[in-house]
Amino acid sequence: MPTFDHFDVAARFYENIPPAPLSAILSDLLAVFPGARILDAGGGTGRLAQVLAQSGARLTVTDFSHGMLRGAMRKGGLSPTRAAVERLPFPGASFDRVLMVDALHHVYHQGQTAREMFRVLRPGGRLVIEEPDIDTLTVKLLALGEKLLFMRSHFLSGERMAALFAGLPAALSLRREDHTVWLLVEKD
Ligand SMILES: C[S@@+](CC[C@H](N)C(=O)[O-])C[C@H]1O[C@@H](n2cnc3c(N)ncnc32)[C@H](O)[C@@H]1O
Numbered sequence: 001m002p003t004f005d006h007f008d009v010a011a012r013f014y015e016n017i018p019p020a021p022l023s024a025i026l027s028d029l030l031a032v033f034p035g036a037r038i039l040d041a042g043g044g045t046g047r048l049a050q051v052l053a054q055s056g057a058r059l060t061v062t063d064f065s066h067g068m069l070r071g072a073m074r075k076g077g078l079s080p081t082r083a084a085v086e087r088l089p090f091p092g093a094s095f096d097r098v099l100m101v102d103a104l105h106h107v108y109h110q111g112q113t114a115r116e117m118f119r120v121l122r123p124g125g126r127l128v129i130e131e132p133d134i135d136t137l138t139v140k141l142l143a144l145g146e147k148l149l150f151m152r153s154h155f156l157s158g159e160r161m162a163a164l165f166a167g168l169p170a171a172l173s174l175r176r177e178d179h180t181v182w183l184l185v186e187k188d
Contacts, residue, residue, distance in 0.1 A: 008067035029128045036096040041085045042103025045071025046078045086112040093122040101130040105155045114164035127185040
């Protein structure tokens, strides 16, 4: 993987970007409970993990950007782990919940990422992916902007995100609101 990463640069500014940390929909889909083992994959500076930890859950933030993870380390208590989400350093069925917010379009291999997140989720657990909805004009313009910045973004529609989990033992459902789409994967 390349040594330059946009997010190492963005990390310095990232936490100053006006946040919209935990939407009601994400909270509802995740259904976090005290003591839950939660993996925030591509969790960056841990801004969402920090909010989820307040409910008594045990958070692990994984990301491959040193810069972003430094933010997660500063927050404390989030078990920051440097790794590519395509190859997670955790045994199977390690987590009750796995979330990925605003990161799927940035990864190198979306299919491999989906399979890895599914592997580390325990049976009966929930995996939630939140992405900008590429079926909206605003996000199409955002995608164009990211292309102009030479970012390797590759946005998928909700249906194509769901297709990454085809054939796996799970129930899939999609929610959409404004410019965001959520995929809920409930593992059998
Ligand atoms: C837009 S940020 C979102 C961070 C966080 N989820 C949030 O909502 O605040 C995308 C994150 O995905 C991470 N990322 C991108 N590709 C990755 C990969 N293949 N493996 C691990 N992390 C990755 C980036 O380093 C970055 O921190």
